[in-house]
Amino acid sequence: MLTLAVLISGTGSNLRALLEAASHSDFPARVVVVGADRDAPGLAHAEEFGIPTFTVPFHMHESREHWGEEVARQLDVWSPDLIVLSGLMRLLPASVVTRYSPRIVNTHPAYLPEFPGAHGVRDALAAGVTETGASVIVVDDGVDSGPILAQERIPVLPGDTEHSLHERIKPVERRLLIDVVRRIATGDLVLAP
Ligand code: GAR
Numbered sequence: 001m002l003t004l005a006v007l008i009s010g011t012g013s014n015l016r017a018l019l020e021a022a023s024h025s026d027f028p029a030r031v032v033v034v035g036a037d038r039d040a041p042g043l044a045h046a047e048e049f050g051i052p053t054f055t056v057p058f059h060m061h062e063s064r065e066h067w068g069e070e071v072a073r074q075l076d077v078w079s080p081d082l083i084v085l086s087g088l089m090r091l092l093p094a095s096v097v098t099r100y101s102p103r104i105v106n107t108h109p110a111y112l113p114e115f116p117g118a119h120g121v122r123d124a125l126a127a128g129v130t131e132t133g134a135s136v137i138v139v140d141d142g143v144d145s146g147p148i149l150a151q152e153r154i155p156v157l158p159g160d161t162e163h164s165l166h167e168r169i170k171p172v173e174r175r176l177l178i179d180v181v182r183r184i185a186t187g188d189l190v191l192a193p
Contacts, residue, residue: 001028001029001030001185002028002029002030002081002082002181002184002185003029003030003032003078003079003080003081003082004018004022004029004030004031004032004080004081004082004083004084004181005031005032005033005034005035005075005078005080005082005083005084006018006031006033006034006035006046006083006084006085006086007034007035007036007037007071007083007084007085007086007088008034008035008036008040008042008043008086008087008088009036009037009038009040009042009087009088009089009090010040010041010042010087010089011040011041011042011087012034012040012041012042012043012044012045012046012086012087013042013170013174014086014087014107014170014173014174014177015034015042015045015046015086015087016042016045017174017177017178018031018084018086018174018177018178018181019031019045019046019049019051021178021181023049027182027185028182028185028186029082029181029182029184029185031046031049031051032051032052032078032080033051033052033053033054033074033075033077033078033080034046034051034052034053034054035053035054035055035056035071035074035075036053036054036055036056036088037055037056037057037058037067037071037088037089037090038055038057038058038059039055039057040055042087043055052078054074056070056071056074058090064090064091064093065093065095067090067093068092068093068095068096069095069096071092071096072095072096072099072100075100080103081103082103082104082105082181082184083100083103083104083105084104084105084106084107084177084181085104085105085106085107085139086107086177087107088106089118091143092104092139094141097139097140097141098141101138101139101140101193102138102146102147102191102192102193103191104138104139105136105137105138105139105149105177105180105181105184106136106137106138106139106144106146107134107135107136107173107176107177108120108134108135108136108137108144108173109121109132109134109166109169109170109173110123110124110132110133110134110135111131111132111133111134111135111151111152111153112135112137112144112145112148112151113144113145114129114132114133115127115132116143116144116145117143117144120132120144121162121165121166121169122162124156124165125156125160125161125162125165129156130155130156131153131154131155131156132153132154132156132165132169133151133152133153133154133169133172134151134152134154134169134170134172134173134176135148135150135151135176136148136149136150136151136173136176136177136180137149138191147192149180149189150176150179150180151176152172152176154168154169154172
């Protein structure tokens with residue numbers, strides 16, 4: 001059974017989908033802890049599923065490095081096999097990425113390498129593209145630059161807002177993420193060091 005730690009910043013709708021998938025007895029992975037960099041509303045999903053949570057507020061640490069050290073300390077309590085960034089809106093410091101690499105994956109609401117960064121949906125709309133996408137990648141020490149594990153195209157529709165487009169992307173992200181986790185758990189997908 002693959003054990004997962006999930007890190008979030010926001011509403012955690014993708015986290016919830018993963019929790020639901022992992023609650024089925026035939027799913028080969030379990031979420032063992034959910035962490036956040038702030039008082040994220042999505043932590044409530046973990047509590048509902050009886051999963052332990054931790055919060056390491058970014059703004060209460062003097063540097064990204066100190067914050068990352070505390071996140072790593074919390075993660076190490078649970079010794080997760082895989083760390084899933086599911087809407088964590090902070091870059092982990094390189095020391096933390098190196099410590100767990102390649103066992104950190106990230107979901108991103110764009111067809112990487114297109115539109116990396118914190119505003120993947122907004123940037124795609126601003127660029128006027130007719131299609132964007134969803135991606136699941138391995139985290140490296142760049143910004144959304146790691147190896148791509150899964151991705152899918154999604155059309156941008158006339159009249160789309162950042163919200164409407166993002167809400168169409170998220171279900172695809174969930175499907176890709178759950179599939180990637182399953183494939184890692186079963187050994188179909190091996191994360192290269
Ligand atoms: C997801 O679309 C995720 O890919 C994105 O934040 C959203 C979180 O939604 N992450 C990034 O943009 C990271 N650069 P959720 O909190 O409802 O799961």
